[in-house]
Amino acid sequence: MKAVIQEKYGSPEVLEIREMAKPAVAPGNVLVRVRAAAVNPYDWHVLRGSPFLVRIAFGLLRPKQKTPGRDWAGTVEAVGEAVTLYQPGDEVFGISAGAFAEYLCVSEDRPAPKPANITHEEAAAVPMxxxxxxxxxxxxxxxxxxxxxxxxxxxxxxxxxxxxxxxxxxxxxxxxxxxxxxxxxxxxxxxxxxxxxxxxxxxxxxxxxxxxxxxxxxxxxxxxxxxxxxxxxxxxxxxxxxxxxxxxxxxxxxxxIYTQIRREDLVVMKELMEAGKVRPVIDRRYPLSEIAEAIRYVEEGHARGKVIITI
Ligand SMILES: NC(=O)c1ccc[n+]([C@@H]2O[C@H](COP(=O)([O-])OP(=O)(O)OC[C@H]3O[C@@H](n4cnc5c(N)ncnc54)[C@H](OP(=O)(O)O)[C@@H]3O)[C@@H](O)[C@H]2O)c1
The missing domain is CATH 3.40.50.720 (NAD(P)-binding Rossmann-like Domain)
Incomplete structure (x- = not known):
């Protein structure tokens, strides 16, 4: 699978796209084929390790998590032992590490079912x-x-x-x-x-x-x-x-506010979107290969709604 890799802190140019092994699905986890991800200001803070205090959480000298990205939407491809909430083919969205990649593995209690009336790109815009x-x-x-x-x-x-x-x-x-x-x-x-x-x-x-x-x-x-x-x-x-x-x-x-990643709040958002009360606003879409441009644009601080990575 293709994944964005960050070996060190720096400008968006430090990001590389590499061919990686697909993650193995662990017990209690689901393997998701990521269809879209979203960029947040969080991503450029982690990319630059700035302000310096963020390095206490993300790695003092270099980032502990090599694949950046938090918000994603996609399709469950496989489920681990003892998973009860999802089955292959289910469409889900959520927040977890490593969203800028073709696949990610996540505990089944993190994502929520994707709202039926919106696209993967719109769903990826939602979480954070x-x-x-x-x-x-x-x-x-x-x-x-x-x-x-x-x-x-x-x-x-x-x-x-x-x-x-x-x-x-x-x-x-x-x-x-x-x-x-x-x-x-x-x-x-x-x-x-x-x-x-x-x-x-x-x-x-x-x-x-x-x-x-x-x-x-x-x-x-x-x-x-x-x-x-x-x-x-x-x-x-x-x-x-x-x-x-x-x-x-x-x-x-x-x-x-320090945003809490709560599945029940993703479900609240799903219900608001299915009721037609909330619709994500998408400003721009970039392919995974243009991740550096996407992050640079968000860092300028004038996005209109969300910036999406199509995968
Ligand atoms: N505490 C937490 O847990 C948490 C979680 C998520 C995000 N955050 C932080 O929250 C902040 C916002 O995140 P975001 O995702 O909404 O960022 P964003 O999408 O990059 O926000 C950009 C928006 O800010 C507007 N803006 C810029 N200068 C402005 C001004 N002087 N007055 C009014 N609006 C202005 C821009 O509008 P114009 O183009 O019209 O100027 C643009 O639409 C970031 O600092 C992020 O790090 C914190």
């Missing part, structure tokens, strides 16, 4: 971005019907899901994006769209019950200012400065 949006809004933000919700970065991977998920909870949604994405964010159901090139969402007097920030370009005190009494500011975008600020000040109305 949608779970971050869902967990940020529902678990950290305790979203309720009628809440005024602001999504900063509404046109990105997380943001395009967050706008639709917040609407599915019955919230009144304001999305923040640049001029070229105003129409896209409105088409996802946002009640109001703020073009950050012309209006500063921290200084227009509006107040929100919940703000989900996927950009992290504003100071936390700016973002706290936009909160209604009992409002909460939830951030997916961390910097060392923010982490230190939060650790020292421990503000009650600020929460950070």
């Amino acid at each position: 971005a949608a779970l971050t949006a869902l967990q940020g809004l529902r678990d950290k933000g305790r979203i309720q019907p009628g809440h005024r919700v602001l999504i900063n970065g509404a046109s990105g991977g997380i943001g395009t899901f967050a706008v639709q998920i917040a609407k599915s909870f019955g919230a009144n949604v304001t999305g923040v994006c640049s001029t070229k994405n105003v129409e896209l964010v409105a088409s996802l159901g946002a009640d109001r769209v703020i073009d950050y090139r012309h209006e500063d969402f921290t200084r227009n007097g509006a107040r929100y019950d919940l703000a989900l920030d996927t950009v992290g370009n504003r100071s936390l005190s700016d973002c706290q200012r936009i909160l209604a009494p009992n409002g909460v500011y939830v951030t997916a975008a961390y910097s060392l400065r923010r982490m230190v600020w939060q650790a020292v000040r421990r503000p009650k109305n600020v929460a950070g």
Whole structure:
């Protein structure tokens, strides 16, 4: 099988495509023929080993996991001993290591069945971005019907899901994006769209019950200012400065997200998509051979929805 290999930290040029042995399917695992994968900002952080702290988790001198990629969708090709949830031919999607390859092996309790009404490319777009949006809004933000919700970065991977998920909870949604994405964010159901090139969402007097920030370009005190009494500011975008600020000040109305890989949340997303309430937005598609270009594009920070690797 073909797989992307990363032997060292560096720019996208360090990635190679190699012919590798197909993984053997272990007991309790399923072997998946990957049909599509998605690129996340996570992938370029791991590629570069940056910020340096990520190397504590991923390998101090070189990456422990040689095949990058997290989000995927595909077809179960074989099942290991004692597997009960899936059989060959089932279509599944999920998050696990080694998504940028033709095959991967994963514990049967990680993936969820692919929604019937979307393609493999759309399903691959979902896991990390949608779970971050869902967990940020529902678990950290305790979203309720009628809440005024602001999504900063509404046109990105997380943001395009967050706008639709917040609407599915019955919230009144304001999305923040640049001029070229105003129409896209409105088409996802946002009640109001703020073009950050012309209006500063921290200084227009509006107040929100919940703000989900996927950009992290504003100071936390700016973002706290936009909160209604009992409002909460939830951030997916961390910097060392923010982490230190939060650790020292421990503000009650600020929460950070660290995305949990939960099969039951993939099932929640499956149901939302099958109900027609959420549809993944795909910006670009690249073949596996152009993985370096795909990651470079995501690293620029202006993707409109998700970037997909077709396999
Ligand atoms: N904590 C966690 O567990 C976790 C999990 C997943 C992701 N993350 C982090 O969350 C962040 C977002 O991830 P993502 O997948 O959504 O990224 P992404 O898809 O690369 O987001 C790009 C989007 O950000 C928008 N953007 C850039 N500058 C902006 C600004 N000044 N104001 C408003 N929007 C702006 C861009 O819109 P324009 O082109 O219109 O500017 C673009 O649509 C990343 O930092 C990622 O590392 C954290």
